[in-house]
Structures are given as structure tokens and as C-alpha cells.
Amino acid sequence: MRFMLIVKASPQSEAGVMPSEKLLTDMGNYNEELAKAGVLLAGEGLHPSAKGARVIFSAAGRSVVDGPFADTKSLVAGFWLIKVKSKEEAIEWVKRCPNPMEGEAEIEIRQVFETEDFGAALTPDLKLQEERLRRQADAGR
Structure with a gap:
């Protein structure tokens, strides 16, 4: 199972x-733990919404609205993408994370859809397309 760990923005990160x-050292060590355990797929911090x-x-x-965006609680400051066996395991990894904001912080845990989750709506042709795109994306890393 893949999970996205979403670091919610704060007034400081938005500023x-x-x-x-x-914190950079602690996060580097945490990321190293994730990598050594074989669960880390990706992880990055994001620039403030003003950018x-x-x-x-x-x-x-379609219309385009430039940042900044007002509601800090709905904004994302960073993320990890991990692959673990369960939501409970994802929660345990998040509990081990250094506080990402050096103050009050929140990390949201969301399971990523897998191709089998889409059932019959994902036709064999669509499944082949998805597999091809994933291989291309992996090759580009």
C-alpha cells in the first residue's frame, strides 16, 4: 500500500x-531511516503558496489564480510518498517524524489509489496504458 504523508503548511512556512x-539534520536522519527500511518512494518540501x-x-x-492562498490549514508545505503494509504502519512512521514546523504541525496520511481499486472502470486498455506510463516515469528517475 502506498500512502502520501502530507505536511500541512503553517504561517511560518507560508512566510x-x-x-x-x-531540523534539516533531523529530517535527513528520518529520511535515511525511511530509505533504509525500504519504504521511502519520494519526499520533498514545497515553496510557499505565494510562488x-x-x-x-x-x-x-479554466482560469488561473496566482498565490498566495489564504487558508493556511488547507495548504501543503511538503510530502512523503511511502510504501508500507498498512495504514497503521504509516501512522507509526509519522509518529517517528521530527516535528516539521518547529512549533504546532500536522501531517495528514492518505492512501494512494492502486490500479486494482478502480475495478471494471479500468479497462484492459487503460490498465496497459497506466503500466506503460509508470514504466516511463520510473525510467525517467
Whole structure:
């Protein structure tokens, strides 16, 4: 099972406050633990929403809204993608994580859909396409 661990933004991360050397060291050590355990697939921090944009989809088309975005609690400051056996194992990994904000912080745990989760809607042709795209993405790493 794959899980995305979503680090929620804070007023400090949205203000562009960079992590301390200690936090970078602690996070590096945590990432090394994830990698050594064979569960780490990806993980990155994100720039503040002021440097981002949103594309809004509607019946009339698409529009672009530049950041910053107001509701800090709904914003993402970083993420990990891990592969573990269960949600409980993902929770245990998150509990071991250094506090990502050096203050109050929140990490949301969300399971990633796998191809078999889509049932009959994922036709054999669509499944082949998905497999081909995953191989291409893996080759690009």
C-alpha cells in the first residue's frame, strides 16, 4: 500500500521561513531511516503558496489564480510518498517524524489509489496504458 504523508503548511512556512540546521539534520536522519527500511518512494518540501498558482476548472473553461492562498490549514508545505503494509504502519512512521514546523504541525496520511481499486472502470486498455506510463516515469528517475 502506498500512502502520501502530507505536511500541512503553517504561517511560518507560508512566510518562507526556512527550517533550522537542526531540523534539516533531523529530517535527513528520518529520511535515511525511511530509505533504509525500504519504504521511502519520494519526499520533498514545497515553496510557499505565494510562488504557486491554481487552475480552476468550470463548465466555462479554466482560469488561473496566482498565490498566495489564504487558508493556511488547507495548504501543503511538503510530502512523503511511502510504501508500507498498512495504514497503521504509516501512522507509526509519522509518529517517528521530527516535528516539521518547529512549533504546532500536522501531517495528514492518505492512501494512494492502486490500479486494482478502480475495478471494471479500468479497462484492459487503460490498465496497459497506466503500466506503460509508470514504466516511463520510473525510467525517467
